[in-house]
Amino acid sequence: MAVNSAPQDDPRLARIKESIHSIPDFPKAGILFRDVTTLLLDHKAFKDTIDIFVERYKHMKIDAVVGIEARGFIFGPPIALGIGAKFVPQRKPKKLPGPVVAEEYTLEYGTDRIEMHEGAVQPGERCLVVDDLIATGGTLAAGIRLVERVGAEVVECACLIELSELKGREKLMGKPLFVLVDFEGE
Numbered sequence: 319m320a321v322n323s324a325p326q327d328d329p330r331l332a333r334i335k336e337s338i339h340s341i342p343d344f345p346k347a348g349i350l351f352r353d354v355t356t357l358l359l360d361h362k363a364f365k366d367t368i369d370i371f372v373e374r375y376k377h378m379k380i381d382a383v384v385g386i387e388a389r390g391f392i393f394g395p396p397i398a399l400g401i402g403a404k405f406v407p408q409r410k411p412k413k414l415p416g417p418v419v420a421e422e423y424t425l426e427y428g429t430d431r432i433e434m435h436e437g438a439v440q441p442g443e444r445c446l447v448v449d450d451l452i453a454t455g456g457t458l459a460a461g462i463r464l465v466e467r468v469g470a471e472v473v474e475c476a477c478l479i480e481l482s483e484l485k486g487r488e489k490l491m492g493k494p495l496f497v498l499v500d501f502e503g504e
């Protein structure tokens with residue numbers, strides 16, 4: 319069975335976790351916002367994050383890293399470069415100029431829709447879907463549905479952070495999810 323989180327004795331993980339700051343009541347009262355921009359300020363923590371994903375995926379024959387706007391655009395491209403795959407963005411509505419496939423989803427704090435260019439992912443391609451964080455799982459589930467609608471395969475999903483008490487993993491239609499940091503109960 320696939321390991322679904324980085325080995326917890328990996329010495330890089332403590333610094334990665336400490337570099338992510340938590341902001342109460344953002345963007346709404348009651349949300350404890352996990353801010354990955356502070357990880358980006360720490361070159362070692364950012365590099366270690368990308369290295370751990372690249373180490374996991376470099377031999378998995380991934381054709382496309384699919385990143386979800388906005389924060390999947392931070393982590394997806396360096397992973398794609400590191401494993402030798404293309405990068406495909408899934409964007410918020412009306413940002414992509416060409417014909418798109420689209421999916422609606424619900425969030426911890428609202429509803430939204432993502433779109434992907436038709437033809438960016440080809441039928442049968444092996445895809446890794448990347449975002450910074452999984453909360454309720456609605457966003458990642460929509461990302462998976464978009465990839466599957468064009469006839470491609472989601473090999474795995476990868477997130478830096480899981481808020482496991484929200485049970486988003488259960489929405490992923492059985493797709494494996496690999497995470498580095500879980501803030502359960504914190």
Ligand SMILES: O=P(O)(O)OC[C@H]1O[C@H](OP(=O)(O)OP(=O)(O)O)[C@H](O)[C@@H]1O
Pocket residue numbers: 386387388389390424425426430449450451452453454455456457458486
């Ligand atoms: O698991 P879920 O409950 O669906 O939530 C996770 C999503 O929420 C955040 O993005 P957000 O929708 O805030 O958009 P942004 O990255 O454009 O700010 C986060 O970056 C994930 O994409």
Ligand SMILES: Nc1ncnc2[nH]cnc12
Pocket residue numbers: 349350351352353426451453454481
């Ligand atoms: N608690 C949270 N922190 C950061 N991004 C999020 N997206 C959904 N929930 C979030």
